Amino acid sequence: MNExxxxxxxxxxxxxxxRYLDSIGxxxxxxxxxxxxxxxxxxxxxxDEQTAGRGRLNRKWLTPRGAALAFSLILRASEAERVYPAQxxxxxxxxxxxxxxxxxxxxxxxxxxDVLLDGKKTAGILVESVWTGEMLDxxxxxxxxxxxxASVPPAxxxxxPATSLESELRRPVERAxxxxxILSALLSWRSKLGTDEFxxxxxxxxxxxxxQVRIFKNDEAPLMGELLGLAxxxxxxxxxxxxxxxxxxxxxxHLRPAV
Numbered sequence: 001m002n003e004x005x006x007x008x009x010x011x012x013x014x015x016x017x018x019r020y021l022d023s024i025g026x027x028x029x030x031x032x033x034x035x036x037x038x039x040x041x042x043x044x045x046x047x048d049e050q051t052a053g054r055g056r057l058n059r060k061w062l063t064p065r066g067a068a069l070a071f072s073l074i075l076r077a078s079e080a081e082r083v084y085p086a087q088x089x090x091x092x093x094x095x096x097x098x099x100x101x102x103x104x105x106x107x108x109x110x111x112x113x114d115v116l117l118d119g120k121k122t123a124g125i126l127v128e129s130v131w132t133g134e135m136l137d138x139x140x141x142x143x144x145x146x147x148x149x150a151s152v153p154p155a156x157x158x159x160x161p162a163t164s165l166e167s168e169l170r171r172p173v174e175r176a177x178x179x180x181x182i183l184s185a186l187l188s189w190r191s192k193l194g195t196d197e198f199x200x201x202x203x204x205x206x207x208x209x210x211x212q213v214r215i216f217k218n219d220e221a222p223l224m225g226e227l228l229g230l231a232x233x234x235x236x237x238x239x240x241x242x243x244x245x246x247x248x249x250x251x252x253x254h255l256r257p258a259v
Contacts, residue, residue, distance in 0.1 A: 001048060001066075001175045009176045013183055016040030016074065023065070025052035028128055028142040031072035035130045035138040041076035042187075046179070050144070063144055068151035069175045072142040073186070082136050084194045085129070086250050087234045089113050090202045092125040092141045094189050097205050099181035105168055108207035111227075111236050112250055115145075116207050120163035122146045143182070147175045203229045212258035213238070215248055223248075224258060 003020040010018055017040060024030055024047045031045045050063035050070040063070040075081065081088065089112055096115045097107040108116045115123040123145040130138040146152050146164035153162060165173050192198040203209070208227050215223040215238065223246065228237040236248040236255075 006046065006176055006179075009180055010044075010183070013180070013187065014042065015183070016043035019043070019045045021045070021047045023047065023049040023051060026050060026142075027070050027072040028126060028140055031074055031140040031142070032128060032130060035074045035140060039074050041074065043074045044071055044183075046071040064151055066150075067146075067148040069143070069145040069147050069178055071179065072140050073183075075139045075141060075190075077136045077138055080194050081139070084233065085136060085139065087193050087198070087202075088139050088141060089125050089127045089250070090198075090234050091186060091189055091193060092127070092143055094198070094202050094205065095182050095186035096123055096125075096143065096145065098185035098189070099178065100165075102181045103165065103169060103173065103178075105165070107205065109202065109205045110207045111230075111255055112234075112253075114160075117163050117165070117168045119207075120161040121158075122163050122165065122168075145178060145182075147173060147178055199230055199232065199234070202234070206230070208255070208257055214256050214258055216254040216256070227255075 006020055007018055019034070027045045027047050027050060034043060034045065047063065047070045049065035075088065093109040093113065093115055097109055100107040100117070105117055110116050113125040114121050123143060126142040128140045129136055146162060148166045149164050152164050165178065189198060206227065206229065209229060211227060212224065213227045223238065223240065225238040225240040228239050228245065231237055231247050235250065238246045238248055240246060
């Protein structure tokens, strides 16, 4: 993947601008700065190598040179996106899961922000916001995708099993092709934010749906129950053992299968 080929590959999409970097600390940090300086809707920052990337809860997400996909997309908030800001992480996850289908891979979404292949993590999503006073001005949707096998960290360095597109396909795949498929799917799903179609598609791809899971939040005792699906805003619905139904909001949580 190089800048010339990437620009050519993405030229068919209505992007607001493409900024490619050989190496950067964090594409999200760069995109947030660009958004604050007035970068247009659908402007994108892409890096071949990311040395200080982060996921939720400030976890590190490293992107080795030549092996993974790291990008951050600026979304200038529409009225619908101001109403449903929590669904943006679902937009990213649904776009990647839809893109995987183009490669004959069935992905699942581990709520709230991970995408799994064969039960193993292949991508993480981080959404950060830019505010003008009390108005949501823009969101930066950052995504890190393990494309080639070399992007998968050693097992002793991760908390959840991981894989790559190459490992699941058993053949290499071009990162530019993966990026194009993700962005194409995102553009299609973005117009459906807040609709039943969007929510149902996201819900259908949920990992562990109908299964017993554990929810860890901060230092509190874990919650256990059946993962039912999603609330209209994208929050998680959980049926506890006593049959009470809880709505789990986005925040500092971890979701794990019960066994």
